[in-house]
Amino acid sequence: MSRPSLIQNTHRWLSLGGSAVGVLQALAGSGPTNGLEEMKSVVRSRFPEVPQLQTAELADWLANPHREPPFLLDVRTEPEFKVSHLPGAVRVDPSAKGIQLRPFLDHHRPIVVYCSVGYRSSDLATRLRAAGQTNVSNLEGSIFAWANEDRPVVTGSNQPVRVVHPYNQTFGKLLRRDRWPEKWEPPK
Numbered sequence: 001m002s003r004p005s006l007i008q009n010t011h012r013w014l015s016l017g018g019s020a021v022g023v024l025q026a027l028a029g030s031g032p033t034n035g036l037e038e039m040k041s042v043v044r045s046r047f048p049e050v051p052q053l054q055t056a057e058l059a060d061w062l063a064n065p066h067r068e069p070p071f072l073l074d075v076r077t078e079p080e081f082k083v084s085h086l087p088g089a090v091r092v093d094p095s096a097k098g099i100q101l102r103p104f105l106d107h108h109r110p111i112v113v114y115c116s117v118g119y120r121s122s123d124l125a126t127r128l129r130a131a132g133q134t135n136v137s138n139l140e141g142s143i144f145a146w147a148n149e150d151r152p153v154v155t156g157s158n159q160p161v162r163v164v165h166p167y168n169q170t171f172g173k174l175l176r177r178d179r180w181p182e183k184w185e186p187p188k
């Protein structure tokens with residue numbers, strides 16, 4: 001089976017409700033930083049009701065011993081999560097609905113959700129908010145922005161690593177190449 005083309009990946013994103021111009025601009029951006037900035041804009045316009053938390057704000061929050069840390073939800077697939085995730089994060093399936101979201105509604109801690117670039121996590125934040133969780137925000141730029149800024153990521157055994165799953169060949173362009181796993185193969 002062949003790898004998905006740029007057009008196929010863009011079509012998949014558009015079917016999720018993305019902006020055609022914004023998605024194409026983000027994917028064609030000059031380097032990870034500019035492309036990721038365009039993708040942040042797409043996410044903000046698609047999910048205007050979801051508060052966006054800057055990576056620096058989250059880093060300060062997590063470093064503050066006098067502030068209760070947020071509940072971090074990683075909204076990526078199991079293979080993505082296994083490569084690395086933010087320290088202390090819990091994985092939730094990107095398509096989780098209804099009863100699967102219940103465990104995240106029964107506490108008073110703020111929730112910060114993230115995925116690769118912020119689209120899947122903003123979608124989950126929308127569902128959590130609709131289910132009654134009002135103190136939820138999306139990590140703007142998600143794990144790609146976090147890793148591109150050399151912030152810490154860990155494996156399942158809590159070992160620090162430098163790499164992040166690039167999601168796919170196309171969206172991986174928004175992640176610095178030195179953050180890709182050495183022998184990563186795109187899904188077939």
